[in-house]
Amino acid sequence: xxxxxxxxxxxxxxxxxxxxxxxxxxxxxxxxxxxxxxxxxxxxxxxxxxxxxxxxxxxxxxxxxxxxxxxxxxxxxxxxxxxxxxxxxxxxxxxxxxxxxxxxxxxxxxxxxxxxxxxxxxxxxxxxxxxxxxxxxxxxxxxxxxxxxxxxxxxxxxxxxxxxxxxxxxxxxxxxxxxxxxxxxxxxxxxxxxxxxxxxxxxxxxxxxxxxxxxxxxxxxxxxxxxxxxxxxxxxxxxxxxxxxxxxxxxxxxxxxxxxxxxxxxxxxxxxxxxxxxxxxxxxxxxxxxxxxxxxxxxxxxxxxxxxxxxxxxxxxxxxx
Amino acid sequence: xxxxxxxxxxxxxxxxxxxxxxxxxxxxxxxxxxxxxxxxxxxxxxxxxxxxxxxxxxxxxxxxxxxxxxxxxxxxxxxxxxxxxxxxxxxxxxxxxxxxxxxxxxxxxxxxxxxxxxxxxxxxxxxxxxxxxxxxxxxxxxxxxxxxxxxxxxxxxxxxxxxxxxxxxxxxxxxxxxxxxxxxxxxxxxxxxxxxxxxxxxxxxxxxxxxxxxxxxxxxxxxxxxxxxxxxxxxxxxxxxxxxxxxxxxxxxxxxxxxxxxxxxxxxxxxxxxxxxxxxxxxxxxxxxxxxxxxxxxxxxxxxxxxxxxxxxxxxxxxxxxxxxxxxxxxxxxxxxxxxxxxxxxxxx
Numbered sequence: 090x091x092x093x094x095x096x097x098x099x100x101x102x103x104x105x106x107x108x109x110x111x112x113x114x115x116x117x118x119x120x121x122x123x124x125x126x127x128x129x130x131x132x133x134x135x136x137x138x139x140x141x142x143x144x145x146x147x148x149x150x151x152x153x154x155x156x157x158x159x160x161x162x163x164x165x166x167x168x169x170x171x172x173x174x175x176x177x178x179x180x181x182x183x184x185x186x187x188x189x190x191x192x193x194x195x196x197x198x199x200x201x202x203x204x205x206x207x208x209x210x211x212x213x214x215x216x217x218x219x220x221x222x223x224x225x226x227x228x229x230x231x232x233x234x235x236x237x238x239x240x241x242x243x244x245x246x247x248x249x250x251x252x253x254x255x256x257x258x259x260x261x262x263x264x265x266x267x268x269x270x271x272x273x274x275x276x277x278x279x280x281x282x283x284x285x286x287x288x289x290x291x292x293x294x295x296x297x298x299x300x301x302x303x304x305x306x307x308x309x310x311x312x313x314x315x316x317x318x319x320x321x322x323x324x325x326x327x328x329x330x331x332x333x334x335x336x337x338x339x340x341x342x343x344x345x346x347x348x349x350x351x352x353x354x355x356x357x358x359x360x361x362x363x364x365x366x367x368x369x370x371x372x373x374x375x376x377x378x379x380x381x382x383x384x385x386x387x388x389x390x391x392x393x394x395x396x397x398x399x400x401x402x403x404x405x406x407x408x409x410x
Numbered sequence: 411x412x413x414x415x416x417x418x419x420x421x422x423x424x425x426x427x428x429x430x431x432x433x434x435x436x437x438x439x440x441x442x443x444x445x446x447x448x449x450x451x452x453x454x455x456x457x458x459x460x461x462x463x464x465x466x467x468x469x470x471x472x473x474x475x476x477x478x479x480x481x482x483x484x485x486x487x488x489x490x491x492x493x494x495x496x497x498x499x500x501x502x503x504x505x506x507x508x509x510x511x512x513x514x515x516x517x518x519x520x521x522x523x524x525x526x527x528x529x530x531x532x533x534x535x536x537x538x539x540x541x542x543x544x545x546x547x548x549x550x551x552x553x554x555x556x557x558x559x560x561x562x563x564x565x566x567x568x569x570x571x572x573x574x575x576x577x578x579x580x581x582x583x584x585x586x587x588x589x590x591x592x593x594x595x596x597x598x599x600x601x602x603x604x605x606x607x608x609x610x611x612x613x614x615x616x617x618x619x620x621x622x623x624x625x626x627x628x629x630x631x632x633x634x635x636x637x638x639x640x641x642x643x644x645x646x647x648x649x650x651x652x653x654x655x656x657x658x659x660x661x662x663x664x665x666x667x668x669x670x671x672x673x674x675x676x677x678x679x680x681x682x683x684x685x686x687x688x689x690x691x692x693x694x695x696x697x698x699x700x701x702x703x704x705x706x707x708x709x710x711x712x713x714x715x716x717x718x719x720x721x722x723x724x725x726x727x728x729x730x731x732x733x734x735x736x737x738x739x740x741x742x743x744x745x746x747x748x749x750x751x752x753x754x755x756x757x758x759x
């Protein structure tokens with residue numbers, strides 16, 4: 090049974106050292122920033138608090154003192170959505186060399202939403218931290234996110250071909266959320282490369298936090314309460330939860346802004362922390378082995394007809410009417 | 411007549427099954443006995459969600475015994491209906507209104523407890539909003555890497571799934587002891603509710619508290635067939651120009667065919683159609699008998715949601731639109747002229 094591996098994540102220690110470079114935004118000193126007094130002292134306590142079926146110690150501490158949001162926004166560098174991916178000759182994957190990459194579109198929505206929460210001024214936002222695991226080039230999209238308004242970035246460098254599976258990413262993010270004392274994680278509902286749609290839910294499960302997936306509206310309703318409208322089959326449903334929580338974004342949530350040139354210049358000065366998987370107690374181990382990747386069977390266009398009568402008779406001929 | 415899903419499934423998998431049959435699917439009976447599958451079913455207001463029965467169809471491909479799981483208030487009636495589903499041996503039912511809305515915060519621990527108790531090796535659910543929301547959380551609690559939206563099963567640990575908006579098809583082998591799987595409905599037709607006679611058994615209920623509270627829902631009501639399972643789908647895009655035109659042009663066309671209405675992302679983003687009608691990589695995936703694309707250029711994200719349709723027809727004024735590369739029959743022309751004409755001819759036919 091796999092459950093114990095939730096314990097592989099190292100026990101967080103307090104106070105967590107902050108990034109050496111100070112955040113460019115004024116840090117609002119609040120109670121929630123001071124290290125909690127009821128620090129875990131024994132291994133047994135730590136195990137209990139990280140056990141997936143028992144809510145971790147975090148929420149309880151935060152519920153007492155919550156006053157500002159510390160948002161963690163995971164972003165992923167993917168092949169640009171407008172590019173038609175090609176399977177490589179060896180059938181081991183998709184050709185990525187020399188192909189345009191950009192931020193996963195759903196992650197742009199996450200960054201945008203975080204920045205809008207700050208601009209909405211209803212709930213004080215203390216920190217918006219973007220994080221990405223990937224090769225050095227992932228730093229480009231972290232800079233983009235900072236140009237959109239994120240305060241700082243963490244880049245977890247992985248080697249070429251050492252890409253993580255959603256479960257690995259979720260474990261990394263759990264450690265990152267704890268180290269950065271995040272109380273809200275906003276992720277895209279899926280990345281457009283592996284189309285898995287898992288990371289947010291897995292993270293919420295590992296942390297024992299509330300989750301609201303496929304969000305089309307996020308509202309702070311006072312205190313730690315968040316009301317989220319989510320896209321479901323056939324319509325929408327509305328949920329209410331208390332921080333800390335995990336939200337995943339759907340297309341209708343917002344329209345991401347373009348980074349302006351001055352903001353792109355400013356983003357170059359914002360702090361970007363470089364980390365490794367080991368810093369989060371993660372290995373690149375994979376549970377799924379890719380046997381092969383192939384092109385889908387091609388579809389042949391059947392040609393055109395002159396008019397509506399032609400359309401109707403062709404459809405009848407094809408047995409579609 | 412075969413449903414659209416069944417056809418899509420057989421077309422997709424038949425060749426693969428012939429090759430796979432020589433390998434793991436023919437494992438010794440002793441090994442086979444270790445395999446047991448749990449299909450997670452959905453219910454709403456005491457009615458079984460037929461779409462969730464795709465999980466049973468997929469489970470049947472694995473070859474071991476199949477149990478089905480259902481939870482909610484007044485679950486007995488649903489359990490009895492589920493007991494008639496062909497191929498299911500046992501229904502695990504949990505009676506508790508706390509699970510009615512399928513909130514993953516308490517549903518995931520519930521499922522995990524029942525998985526552990528039953529010692530299942532494969533947990534399957536349809537890739538519906540419910541399945542997509544719940545299963546990854548279950549997966550994390552069991553420390554298993556989920557396999558999302560599979561379109562074929564090659565063996566008990568090897569699965570086929572589309573990636574990159576369906577532009578590539580990946581075959582993956584899972585090394586996890588418990589395999590958590592979501593199933594693409596268009597690739598596995600829902601199992602028939604018929605002559606099955608499963609036993610119904612109470613499941614364990616850990617009664618975990620949900621950290622989220624369900625507030626309300628707003629579901630679109632429509633007399634038209636359900637988009638994901640419809641035999642015919644007519645879909646409108648940006649070419650419709652406004653919500654008024656969308657309703658005026660597309661709805662009569664749909665009704666003349668008895669079709670469900672879909673939309674491209676462009677149409678949804680522009681507010682012409684409801685988001686729940688979106689067909690594509692991040693919306694619904696459909697594979698009907700007939701897919702008629704109106705004013706849709708055919709971006710790869712849209713094609714990802716409909717290219718397994720049996721017959722694709724397109725009406726577009728741009729002869730170079732990529733949709734014509736996949737359409738079995740295309741008509742170049744102004745949709746505001748051609749579609750009403752088509753609707754009229756279909757009605758009089």
